[in-house]
Amino acid sequence: MKIGIFGGSFDPIHSGHIEVARQAYALLNLDEVWFLPSSKTPLKDRNLTDNEDRKHMISLSIQNIPYFSLCTIEMEREGISYTIDTVLELKRLYPDYDFYWIIGNDQLKQFHLWKEANRICEEVKVVCFNRDYQMSSTKYPIQCLHMKDVCVSSSEIRKGNKLNYLCDGVLDYIYEKRLYVEEFVKSRVKPKRFEHSLSVAKLCSQFAINNGLDEKKAYYAGLFHDIAKSMTVKEMEPWMDILCPENKSYAPAVWHGFVGSEIVDRIFEIHDPQIKNAIYHHVLGTSEDPYAMIVFCADKLDPLRDYDTSYGIGLCNENIYKGFLYECEENRKYLEGK
Ligand SMILES: [Fe+2]
Ligand SMILES: [Fe+2]
Structure with a gap:
């Protein structure tokens, strides 16, 4: 032989x-x-x-x-x-x-x-x-x-x-066992953004577990939610032109959600529609799909933020819909104040 x-x-x-x-x-x-x-x-x-x-x-x-x-x-x-x-x-x-x-x-x-x-x-x-x-x-x-x-x-x-x-x-095995996946994100966003993404992913899985939802799906939606955040307007523009030119009227700060939802699909081969939807809507909170509510809330309630988020976290753990309504209201007040 x-x-x-x-x-x-x-x-x-x-x-x-x-x-x-x-x-x-x-x-x-x-x-x-x-x-x-x-x-x-x-x-x-x-x-x-x-x-x-x-x-x-x-x-x-x-x-x-x-x-x-x-x-x-x-x-x-x-x-x-x-x-x-x-x-x-x-x-x-x-x-x-x-x-x-x-x-x-x-x-x-x-x-x-x-x-x-x-x-x-x-x-x-x-x-x-x-x-x-x-x-x-x-x-x-x-x-x-x-x-x-x-x-x-x-x-x-x-x-x-x-x-x-x-x-x-x-x-599939890599995603199942969470091998390298954090590196996928780390290599594309700034260090602070990476810490935030990890922290949001953990909070998403916590919310999913407490609401009887798929913890893995929530984790990935959270981990990748800001994947397009480091892209410049110039880099995002061609994606926006193809994906949703009607959304170009939004401020460019909002675009990374739309673009990110397509990047996870085309580059990272994550085709789950709920994960894509959650990323797409995470900036504006415009979807009431449970995973979209989870990511929207976890993003705003990231414990690394410089304000006390424990009340909102408690609400989301109890019932994600309750937490979502609370966070939408908080967000509205914040934006009005701004
Ligand atoms: Fe974001
Ligand atoms: Fe974020």
């Missing part, structure tokens, strides 16, 4: 990884490719997402490809994992197999830093796949192969970009 070993943090796995593995399978004439998620990489200091979550996302992505499988020996090992230890363990477990160690060009550049790099090359065949035509040179006996470029990285996905490069079911 010729086995390709494709190691990485897979945080998260995306279709670029799948494409590398497919090309390795074909170009090296392999029988199988095993995805080997790392537990903790000595050369990377970012904290990795939980092993179970990364494993699950890999399983979802490879479930329909019979010659791909998941190999968890690095995750099962205690402490920091070195490739040489994994190589020796695999050779002990499968003495008759021929292993091909698949690395990327970025790993080739720092291969000399790997523990016992020479010995790794003696024990297995190391193959470097490169997206660029410019291969890095190396003093090690490493075979270099060119692959078709897939322009996506896990770090882009962690910031909520290129989510369409995730395999079926993975994005």
Whole structure:
């Protein structure tokens, strides 16, 4: 058996990884490719997402490809994992197999830093796949192969970009387990706005729980409600022209609700109509859908605001409609005063 070993943090796995593995399978004439998620990489200091979550996302992505499988020996090992230890363990477990160690060009550049790099090359065949035509040179006996470029990285996905490069079911899992989602918002709004968004999301879930509603839906409506807040008028204008040109007569400060409701759909692939509606109406409080009332109130009653919001919070926890009527009245008084 010729086995390709494709190691990485897979945080998260995306279709670029799948494409590398497919090309390795074909170009090296392999029988199988095993995805080997790392537990903790000595050369990377970012904290990795939980092993179970990364494993699950890999399983979802490879479930329909019979010659791909998941190999968890690095995750099962205690402490920091070195490739040489994994190589020796695999050779002990499968003495008759021929292993091909698949690395990327970025790993080739720092291969000399790997523990016992020479010995790794003696024990297995190391193959470097490169997206660029410019291969890095190396003093090690490493075979270099060119692959078709897939322009996506896990770090882009962690910031909520290129989510369409995730395999079926993975994005649902990310939302289900709330992996990376706060990063999605953090990378698009200012730090203060991010703190506010998190705080509103928490308050939304509290209101939902106390009113017998879906806590997850409320959390996401709250988390994303100000996603378009950092956009300039110039940036929002094309969205407004397409989505709701009739609303351009409102002050631009109101527009981020309209635009944000479409951004969650098109960029973050959140298609739930109640979440979109809640974001759309959150500035003006013009919808009596329960999730729209929740977000409108939680936004005004954010405990981080510089006034005491405990009375309104109490009302919303008791009954969101009561709280909503109270908040609408408070808001009207505030605007009149202004
Ligand atoms: Fe807002
Ligand atoms: Fe807000």
